[in-house]
Amino acid sequence: MRLFYLVKKEILEIVRQRELLVLLFLAPIIQIIVLGYVITTDIKNVPVEVVNLSNSRAAGEITARLQASPLFRIVKLSEKPEKAEDVLRRGEVRAVIEFRDSPGRGRWAWTLPEVHILMDGIDANSSQIAAGYVNGIIKDYLQEKLRRAGLEMPAEAKTLIRYNPRLRSINTMGPGIVALLLTILSVFTTAFSFVREREQHTMDTLLMSRLRPMEIFVGKAMPAVLIGLLDMVLGIGVVILWFHIPLRGSVFYLFLASLLYLAAILSYALIISTVVVNQSQAMFFSWFSLVLFLLLSGFLTPLESIWARAPALAVLTEINPLRYLIKIIREIFLKGNGPAFFWRDLLALGGIAVVLTSLSLLNFRRFISK
Amino acid sequence: MKGKPETVKAVEVSDLTKRFGDFRAVDHISFSVERGEILGFLGPNGAGKTTTIKMILGLLEPSGGRISVLGLDARKSRGDIKKMTGYMSQQFSLYPLLTVRENIEFFGGISGLGRPAIRERQAALAGQLPETLFRLTVRDLPPGIRQKVALFVSLLADPDLIFLDEPTSGVDPEARRAFWHTIYSLRERGKTILVTTHNLDEAEYADRILVIHQGRIVLEGDPRSLLETRKADSVEQLFREAIGSHETT
């Protein structure tokens, strides 16, 4: 029962700081909403320049389609050749689409011009998707021409996109954003709370009391877990109600995974807080860990490509709790998967949580008896 | 190790040492504290007072030496010792965002007091304070009241041995006198009190004083007889002479 008093004290302290409450509850909601609009990997409105050096009618028609497409924003239309490199340097366009007359060949009555897509390689992702779009537009054009000539494209793809038919980026990112915010909050607030106690000398009093180290540990961690879960509920509510992200799977497992994740991430933050000396170090360590977790989690870039490029670093993804949470979350939201599909990830998450929690408890014991 | 209650000393320290790297904060000191006495721990800042107390309380691991508190080995019986000691730390160790009432509830609760006992204690302190102050958060209390509350809180579990670390710093003389009045009444009830202070005229309130300088004991004894035998006018003079002579040796 002593524990109860400690948890109550912690909660009172948090509730008495109004700015903290705003930061812990109001700000995340606003952030999730803003982030939902901002973190879009949908590529559209790509600024391009079209240089038409061909005399063919086709070039004009294709250009018209490019103009009509919401995927592109034609910044400049020109008929004079210009060094693509210089144009791209100026940074106003991601690609230059050049039409040139192909030396007459082929058995077809109409001629398609040569299409050169000159891309800015710095933003490779956008450029390549843009190139894909151009391909698509040209292929559609070609297909129409063929049909009018009574021919058909010999092969065609019929695509079925499962789980996210309109390929809304918010469906992919939304649940991950909640996880992200949860992580940011947990790491930052926890890493601070212990340092702050130390700086307030009240830790001594706690240690002097009849509280056992385990009780002090749980008592300080419990409010953080409660806050985290509450934020989780709020966050999920926002993404479902505001952004209409479908939740097809079990809410129970969503919470189980979040709980395990919270345990892992909070323990991690606690370990940080005992390792650092002051608050700005706490900040830097927290920030750094966050970035690491994020990059190696499959949230931004697929895990498969990390394995292909840097297997040594990919090993780190195996012990990254965020990676498992993102996978489970995406599967529960979009695929409606049950534990039969992600029990391994859940187990891994649980294992990491247990290891980190024990580590932080041991660390805490050592730290207070020095 | 338990002797008859009357002969067991409250605190017995022998050859206690604490090293932080090369720096010796506490250097092979030995002393004892009798039951029911008020011991004044004096010394400049950084002399080793707080470090010594923390080791006695089990908050810090000694580098060497033995400590026994109320007959129990400090290293082995930390839990039992905690039940019998009270501690008031330098910064008063109350939670500034909580009210007086909530602080009592918290500290009482974690000391193992049941709800009725907590309520009784809250009422007891409420009787001693003006009502408006009782309902304030600790952050908004004047230092004299804060000190009073901190002392009250450290006594919640009715400990036999009480450590007060710089209890009167930043407190006006009126409040300081009231404070010592309370300390005396505690002694009347048979409690042992260890007070550290760098306020030397307070030393005369204590039954015995112990002066620490650079981790070593440089002066020990009853302040009044010390003043007489050394022919000094004030404890401060005693202090300066002790420090001075220590530095020349």
Next chain:
Amino acid sequence: MRRLRAVMAKEFFHLLRDPRSLSVVFIMPLVQIFIFGYAISFDLENIPVAVIDQDHSEPSARLIRDFERSTVFVLKPLGGARREGDFEAADWALRAGRVKQVLVIPAGFAGRIRQGRTAEVGLIIDGSDSNVANRLYQYDQMIIQRFAAGLKGLEDVFQVKTKVYFNPESRSVFFFVPGLVAIILLMISAMLTASSIARERELGSAELLFISPLRSGEIILGKTLPYVLVALATGSFILFFSHFWFGVPLRGSLLVLLLFALLFVLTGLSFGVLISTLAPSQRVAMLGSVLATLLPSILLSGFIFPLDSLSAPLRALSEIIPATHFLRIIRGVAVKGADLRHFLKEGASLAGLSLITLSLAVMRFTRLRRARR
């Protein structure tokens, strides 16, 4: 002047006395660059794909080979035993994430080709990662179009050539390093400044500063200048390291770059000071500076997420974020080697923003001082 130096010196010693902080400030960005350099890329690689071939003809085998030969895909066998059970197995594999895509070649594929009709190829793509799915879709289309063109001898007609400039190997380091430098500069200048001033306020030593004879400007300058130097040092270190280790090009005048970096750091500083005057505690100051400066700079500057796809109001918002302009300058001038003439607008925006935030910060600070008096 001397008073200024005194304030500066104190901050410096505070910083230097803490080797852990210093190593954090240098080592951590380095590790991040390593990860960005080696592990992170938006390129598709190693994507597991399953194939259901119901035609078993020569053209179907050829199509499958086309997919197999690409570096993007890795063909995985399906666990299903029976022919009809293939779709169940495929669905399961998709749900489990074992494969990201299933290629289905229906029976009669070769037949329809021979008859001169359109043969359909089925693609079932896992859309749960929309970016990957989008790129997979584009990639699939290209493979199938090339296959189709090959069938009819249409290769010559369907001529789309692509060429990549500035980053022929499409290494994502080139894209991320400028952003990383900006983030680090911001982090050091905004966060450390905010926390340092807030800390003083908390400890109460700010009172001493407030009543000192120094002018507000001098106080701010003295407290923040060491962080400016540290920020610039770290930023340059990261930039040079990426250049020598990863081959990130570094063209254009370094002096000009330094000037703009200074302007950028100034905005970060001013934000830091501003936040520290508003925040009641160090903890809030730091959280606040992260939320108010770092997050927008990461999300709305084009560091990772493309700005073009944003809605008009958000795009407008991105224009008042200093990092947006700074990023354009670094990417354009330093990495691509463009002429500074084309980035005058960005330069002016950066200068303007830093001026505004600086004056805001000084104003708030002075008002705070006066209130204390």
